[in-house]
Amino acid sequence: MPTITYHQPSGERTTLEVAEGATVMRTAVTNGVPGIVGECGGQAMCATCHVYVRGDVALPERSEDEDEMLDCTSSERTDASRLGCQIAVGGGLDSLEVDVPASQV
Ligand code: FES
Numbered sequence: 627m628p629t630i631t632y633h634q635p636s637g638e639r640t641t642l643e644v645a646e647g648a649t650v651m652r653t654a655v656t657n658g659v660p661g662i663v664g665e666c667g668g669q670a671m672c673a674t675c676h677v678y679v680r681g682d683v684a685l686p687e688r689s690e691d692e693d694e695m696l697d698c699t700s701s702e703r704t705d706a707s708r709l710g711c712q713i714a715v716g717g718g719l720d721s722l723e724v725d726v727p728a729s730q731v
Pocket of ligand 1: 651663664665666667668669670671672673674675695709710711712
């Protein structure tokens with residue numbers, strides 16, 4: 627079963643087993659992982675699901691909408707920045723580790 631691991635700024639870590647296709651945002655919100663808001667419900671319109679992806683993992687390219695929203699994040703954008711609602715495990719990607727930013731709004 628795929629896993630998603632969330633690293634908090636405090637150093638706390640949460641690893642969750644999830645179904646194929648589970649997104650980083652929806653998994654966090656439904657499991658009470660702090661620091662990920664998901665205000666727009668996954669429409670790439672709010673940037674409150676910003677995360678930093680750890681490691682060199684093969685993720686789909688950022689869409690134009692995602693790229694634009696990443697310019698609006700509360701915490702600094704880096705090369706590892708993604709919208710948690712736009713990335714998912716599954717399809718050969720069995721584990722994903724992300725750092726939760728210090729702020730989302
Ligand atoms: S939940 Fe709003 S951009 Fe991801």
